[in-house]
Amino acid sequence: MSSTTDTSRSILREVGGADNVADLTYCATRLRFQLHDRSKVDLHALESIPSVLGVVPQGGAGVQVVMGGGVADFYNVIAKEPGMGDTDTTPAKKEYGGVRGKYEWINYCFEFLSDTFRPVLWALLGASLIITMLVLADTFGWQDFRAPMEDQPDGYVLLHAMWRSVFYFLPIMIGATASRKLGANEWVGAAIPAALLTPEFLSLGAAEDVVHIFGLPLVLNDYSSQVFPPLIAAVGLYWVEKGLKKIIPSAVHMVFVPFFSLLIMIPATAFIFGPFGIGIGNGISNFLEWTNDLSPFILAIVIPLLYPFLVPLGLHWPLNAIMVQNLATLGYDFIQGPMGAWNFACFGVVAGVFFVSLKEKNKAMRQVSFGGLMAGLLGGISEPSLYGVLLRFKKTYFRLLPGCLVGGIVIGFFDVKANAFVFTSLLTIPAMDPWGGYALGIAAAFATSFLLTVVLDYRGRDEKAEILAQLEAERIAAGEEEDARIAEADAVAAGTAAGTAGGADAAPVKPALRPGVVTVVTAPLEGEVLALSETPDAAFAGGALGNGVCIDPMGDTVFAPADGTILTVQKTGHAVGLRLDSGIELLIHIGIDTVKMAGEGFEVLVEKKQKVTAGTPLVRFDRAAIEAAGYSPLTPVVVVNTQKFGTVDGMPAPVAAPGDDIITVTAKAPTVDAAAAS
Known part of the structure; x- marks a missing residue:
């Protein structure tokens, strides 16, 4: 089964299934669902699907799922799923799907313009690239782009007919x-x-x-x-x-x-x-x-600074109409050039996100940012970048707008005009006049936003901490899967060597995972044991990374609470993950946001995959250095494989020493064999 099919079915499931879909359409980058009951949609699960670049609730019953340039493939699969034939295929009703302002008629006017132009986007994009080919031919002196048709070779007349068919x-x-x-x-x-x-x-x-x-x-x-x-x-x-x-x-x-x-x-x-x-x-x-x-200079600055706010609301479509109008009446357009500054500032932010994601080994954001970057640089389409990155993280606009400003200033200085209606991508630079000044302007916009994103990051403090913590948990889970595969291979090899007819027996269930078993986790460091909800970090406090406790440390050393294996230990020393022999996996995160200390004040005493016994020192740290750097020393201790257990309960206490009980883990209740029971 193809990944497209799997992804499409996952999307349909998370929007509530075919029975919940009243209408489904798509535009250049988005699946556009109208639903009977939007409360059935699991927005978090939708955003977690790898191929989904973003999810945008719209109006009272609409949901847009941003998929990028391959959106038609996903639409075709979903449309063929059982039950989808019952969705409404009649002409769209006079209902708007977004909230634009105070008055409903204004809301609908903008929605009307947006939904009118979106389906035509495909033809316009194709025509714009054909125009670019002809403008390049004009640049190299192969033909005169604006010469009368009777003076052009037949081959170029045919090429002109290709793009003019769309506009005519x-x-x-x-x-x-x-x-x-x-x-x-x-x-x-x-x-x-x-x-x-x-x-x-x-x-x-x-x-x-x-x-x-x-x-x-x-x-x-x-x-x-x-x-x-x-x-x-x-x-x-x-x-x-x-x-x-x-x-x-x-x-x-x-x-x-x-x-x-x-x-x-x-x-x-x-x-x-x-x-x-x-x-x-x-x-x-x-x-x-x-x-x-x-003042072309002022207009060139205002246009790119307005677009980041117009595009998310769909209010940019009237300007597209004016671009076409300008070309029809003036023979040139003065909006597309400055608009390029916004587009390339947007792409610069996404390129910065891609660079940061490579450093962090953040696969999900690497995929999202790379897809948005390619759609932008080669197609001039900003929606994947906008919905996949910019509207998801609160700091991105502070990286975007300076790029828009710098690019607009440069483009305004050269008074750039467009000779044809094109989508502002790398491929359509020759359609601008002067194209050199335009290229310099979009390069300045791109570089400004890229550098700001790389240096200052694209996330707020809480957002970054949550993502880094999630990556830590994913690495621990990956370590568990790798060890499980090795253990399975060893078990099979042992069974083969013993000459067993039926192969190896199933790997023994870890003690803590045996139905009904209650296991107690002891403190890995000395300090006051607090409820996990008191952690000054949304990801940990909400239990997104697992249940457990938070310790306000009094000592300076983290110890192994029981026998186990080190799954991951950060070079910076601020976090260590280990799997206990009981089957419980722990993440011990020393302080909040302490990754930014780059290892200062931490000493790592173990290495990945090292076997440890209860009481083995894992990390030494300097609480005073943490506080001097402006970070909280509170240390979350969480069971990252919480979902495998029935309950995981913290045990707050005024003070606990290494070896004192702090977390109670109860295995899931045994399942009842229906056949045996009968």
Whole structure:
């Protein structure tokens, strides 16, 4: 079974199963679930799935699962799972899936724009890379990108047709997606702007000409590449269809609703909605152009500083429409260049996270950051980085915004403009003018955010402590699995040597794991024994790493509480993990955040895989040095394999010496054999 299939089924299970899914769609990077009951979703379990880059609850019933560029593969598997055929496949209802502001109609407007443009993203991305190929050809002098088609070789004419098909017919795509979002018929929504692109309509005259149709003046416009006219037409179609369905018998809806919708909406769009939409687009574009003419430098700084707040809310899509509008009316765009500063500052943060994850051997964040980095650098898509990293850790924006500022200043200095609509990646640098100034700007943005992330880290103090503690626990668990495999191999070898017919007997169950057995763990160091909840660290206090106690140390040495094996010991000396011969695994973490002391004040006395006996000194430490460095000396002692036992209970005490009881571990109750019982 493929990992894609396994991951897809895990995602479906954690969102509550097929019965809980009302609707499932996907965009460039995310699975978009609408659920019957979102309380059934296990968000923590979803985020723990290795291929999941992030989870974003949306509205009251929505959940977005960020998967990266391969999202379609996961969608296809989930859509074929049993029970998924019962999900709603009708056009989307007029409901918004996110919280944007105080007024619901404003919320829905932004959601409408976002969901209209998302499905078109694939075609736009493909077209932008074809444009990049042609711009590169222009840069190397192979052809003139802006030359008339009749002056270009046939091969380049075909390449131009490839990308222009997306932009020329963009109104049709927008008409379809906007209508679907509103709940109107998407194919009728596509047919309305398509009528304004037909040879028959174009034969009426040139743009800005006025012709008379049945005595009524019609202002002609070039509707190719326009986005506002189809958006407005889709809204009109929604109300027209709604009215027609009330007065036309349901038995003939299929015939007469689309007939009258086209009969009403195509002329209405040609006479009213189309010119009005072009006026809106030109007005916004002219205002931004005026601002750019007033001070391109200021605009270049403002744009990248706004994008980190616009993108998470989906509010950046209207600016994409303006970019297309600028190219259609001005022949260039002044937003995409500064936007590149935000994108590459974002990618710089993620590259810094990848670098830190390599040092920490943090496999999960290494995978998330690398996937986001590749999607960004090669595709210009920021969502995997945004949802996988930036919105998960509270310090990341303080690393991101300086990069946006520095990149915006450089790009503003060179007054960068885009010659075509492209996604800002490494591959599309030649589409900018001057491309050298743009390359310098995005490099400055990337480097600034990267260095800040590497030097200052991307996590808050609590976040980092929790992650490092989890990594410690994972290393202990990995050590247990490795030793178990060795023991199994030894047992098999011993059985073979003895000539046993049935192979080796099952490995003996560790004493503490035998059903009903109660085992007591003794103190590994002298001090006051506190409840684990009093630990000044969220991960330990909440029991995320296992149950146990916290010790306020009075001595300076950690001892082995019983016979066992060292599973892991940090070079810095601040933590040691061991598996007792009873089967209990302990993590002893000396102080909180003491990893930052880099070993100062600690002396390691044992090594990994070393066999130790009760009372063996493991680590010496200097409490005064810990406190002088500003860290808490409280030492969590936790049973990291708590889930294997029935109960693990701490025993607080005013003072305990090494060898005194501090934790009671009770094995799970024996299971009752139903057959024997009967």
